Amino acid sequence: MENKLIYYIRKWTDITREKEADVYKAFETISVKKKQKLLIPGDTCKYIYFITQGALRSWFVDDKGVEHIYQIRLENGWISDLESFFSQRPSKYYIEALEDSKLLRISYERLEALYIQVPSLERYFRILFQKAYINALERLNSTMWESAVDRYNNMMKENKDIFQRVPLVYIASYLGITPESLSRIRKKRQV
Template sequence: MSEPNKLLYYFKKWTDLTEAEEAIIMSVFESVVIKKKNEMLVAGQVCSHLYFITKGCLRSYYIDTKGTEHIYQIRMDNNWISDLESFFSQKPSKYHIETLEDSHLLCITHERMEQLLVEVPRLERYFRILFQKAYVNALNRLNATMWKTAIDRYNDMIQEHPEVFQRVPLVYIASYLGITPESLSRIRRQK
């Protein structure tokens, strides 16, 4: 399936589109190929794009005052990544976004997104559902770090995203789970 068709497939899961609307959508998304280990966003910049990953793997992270990286998101094929707070507010981001693999992306700017939602109002429903799911996932992740053990968080990740262990360095997975690399190694040995 081609990159634009992948995106349309996901839009069509939650909304019906005419051929004219599909053409409008394809006219506002830009296809980009980014090599591994490239920063798509640096903390302090305004997040000007929303990215749909057709192929590849990216992470978003922040760096605390001690210089430690904390992974906020790991996203792979057929997922979205951005700093939504910065994207919608057009204020500087606290996060970095980096490619972990050579990645094929479809991206849209904030201005084009606003234009798209005016021209194809049906997409309001798609993005409402998408952003609701993102909010619920963020809350679930926060709750998991407060109430679930590291082993439970690891088991959840294995169940929900087993491919992440083939594509993402363990040090990043540990950071995402909120544990040290040594703790992750211990958990993996126990399995």
């Protein structure tokens, strides 16, 4: 599992074989069952998770009791509430496993210590967090300016596998549409 993490770290920065051991020690391997919650609103997000196997989602519930999916992540992706993680303030989000999953997690304190032990990781995480910020902005912009069909098509291009593994009701929420609208879009694509 750790080899997947090192593979992705090496895509954006150099890390020596000796420093790989420091990275392995900083991360903790955990297994979670489907429907297990890793974060609930009101708790402070203590970890950033790298998914080596499985699928997770993060979401919040609005004042009307409606769930809004913020993130859906599969293998080789990261999931967390970065606002809560870095500010060490209570979260507004849930994080839940959609499948039995295997994760590598790192705490805020261990991440800060790892930056000192392996300085090149600051570059990796800076790039990772920049990409997360850009992704959040692109998602916000797409809900304002793109049609539901365009958002669906973009999701299909990025990761078709998600439609086989994640309930459509969650995908609809992530796209900002009703399940009925998603069904209509999918039906039109099949014709």
